[in-house]
Amino acid sequence: MSSESAHEKTGHVLNANESFEENVDPDQQKLDKTGLPLSPQPTDRKDDPLNWSPALKFAICIQASFLAFIGPLASAVINPAFVPLADAFDITPVEASYELTVFLVFAATGPLLVLPAANTYGRRPLVLAASLLAGVTNVVAAYSPTWAGILVTRVFNGIATGCLTALGPPVICDIYFLHERGFYMGIWALFANNGVHVAPLLGGPIAQNIGWRWCFGIxxxxxxxxxxxxxxxxxxxxxxxxxxxxxxxERPLLDLFLFKSTSARRRIVRRDFTGPFIMLSYLAVLLPAFYYMTCLAYGSVLFAATGSVVYKEIYGFSIIQTGLILSIPLIVGNLIGEAGAGWFIDRLIYLHAKRHDGERPPEARLDALWFALLLPIGTIINGVCISHSTTSSWVGSAFGMAIANVGFQVSTTVVYAYCTDCYKPQSVEVSAVFNFFRHIFSGLVSFYA
Incomplete structure (x- = not known):
């Protein structure tokens, strides 16, 4: 369904991502370097993010991407240290893992109540507040003398991290044209997916050499x-x-840093809070959300949740070795997947536009999902190799994880780019829905695995 029809149904007022190219005189439309009309059509204003320099846009993209990287990383660094964490508070390692479950639950639900402010007061205030809260709660957890205190910090850290993750796609949509979003959304997705993959590389050595508290503190x-x-x-x-x-x-550049004004000029209304739930009535959001949560669960969370047991008990790995195998294959797979995803789905949009008088339907991106079949293929390879561990080495399972993550990265880039293209005025709500499905299902898988 088009963004215009979605706009009519939800009744949302205009925000940063809505374009009015349909009202622009065809003779006055601005064109890209290939001669096709830009979408959305930029204004002539200097404070229009679409008119900013490529260097500034890329700097913003990297900042939004790194914020989506550091939050999941910070939440997962402690994972290899559940045993010393449990010993410190006289609880079982299973009970220690509940701190991750609490984090995931609130990372899913908390942003639903906070993100509506991003369409009214702007992205920047919410990003800064969430990043500050995430940092403070991790530091407090490092010095917490009680288990209850750590669980409380996980509540607020989950809300903050969920907001930082969910705000990335709207920021990308704010600053890039439709034909560019696949590539830059892919950069964001690469960072967002690999935070939890880098964490085991750090968690094992930190816990072993300087103590579990620094898994929160650093x-x-x-x-x-x-x-x-x-x-x-x-x-x-x-x-x-x-x-x-x-x-x-027109806003001067300094105002964009000092919170003096935004261009939304409206109040928060009840519909802002119900927006994510309204978006669930669209199959073009609901089905990709279900698809993405299963890709994340079986392309990333499953390996992280079971790997510490599998590689210690079956292959005799140490904590550091386990961290390496739960990081390197996944990171390599994501890098390979993104090398062929972002630019490719932008190319699909361009080829469709050349054949259909400049039309750029989001559905053109979906052809790339055939490459996501590598996800179940890789997961099956991993499982078969582990089940035949007496006759096969750990190398086969590592290759399976890498292959699965090629497909996982492709699926992430495609579904985020597709849905934010479909519903440009509701990109915050769409991202909140994806964030909810992502963390809730991940929490269930990690809890029961």
Whole structure:
């Protein structure tokens, strides 16, 4: 369903991602370098994010991507240290793992109540507040004297991390044209997927050499440093693209850092909070959300949740060796997958537009999902190799994980780019839905696995 019909059904007021190219005189349309009309059509204003320099846009993309990387990484660094964590508070390792379950539940549900502010007060205030909260709660957890105190920090850390993850796609949509989003959404997806894959590389050595508390502390201090960088380098990207834009005063660059104004100029209403649930009535959101959560669960979470047992008991790996095998194959697979995903789905959009008078339907991106079949293929290879561990080495299972993550990365890039293209005015709500499905199902899989 088109973004226009979605706009009519939800009744959302105009926000940063809505374009009005259908009202632009064809003779006055701005074109891309291939001669096709740009979508959305940019204004002539300097404060329009679509008109910013490529260097500034890329800097914003990297900041949004790293924020989506550091949050999941910080939550997972402690995973290899559940045994010493349990010993410190006289609980079982299974009970220690509940801190991850609490984090995932609130990372899924908390942003549903917070993200509506992003369409009214802007992306920047929410990003800064969430990043600061994530850093502070990790540092507090590192010094917490009680188990209950750690669980409380996981509640607020989950809300903050969920917001940072969910705000990435709307920011990408704010600053890039439709024909560019696949590539840059892929960069964001690569960072978002690999936070939990890098974490085992750090968690094992940190817990073994300097103690489990630093598994919270080090990521927390890094997050605070990132917050300081973002405070100085990430401008507001919210921009209202509508008939009223010409009547609004152009914002100087300094205002985009000082919270003096946004271009939304509206109040939060009840429909903002029900928006994510309304989006579930669209199959073009619901089915990709289900698909993405299963890809994440069986392409990433399954390996992380079971790997520590599998590789210790079956192959006799140490903690550090387990961290290596739960990181390197997954990271390599994601890198290979993204090398052929983002630019390819942008190319699919371009080829369709050349054949159909400049039309760029989001569905053209879906052809790339054939490559996502590598996900179940790789997972099957991994399982078969483990079940025949007496006659096959760990190398086969590692290759299976890498192959699965090629498909996982392709699926992530395609579904995020497709859904945000379908529902440009509701990109925040779509991202909130994906974030909810992502963390809830991951929590169930990690809890029961």
């Amino acid at each position: 990521p927390g201090y890094i997050q605070l440093g990132v917050t300081a960088v973002v405070a100085c380098c990430l401008p507001e990207t919210l921009f209202s693209r509508g008939p009223q834009t010409g009547d609004m005063k």
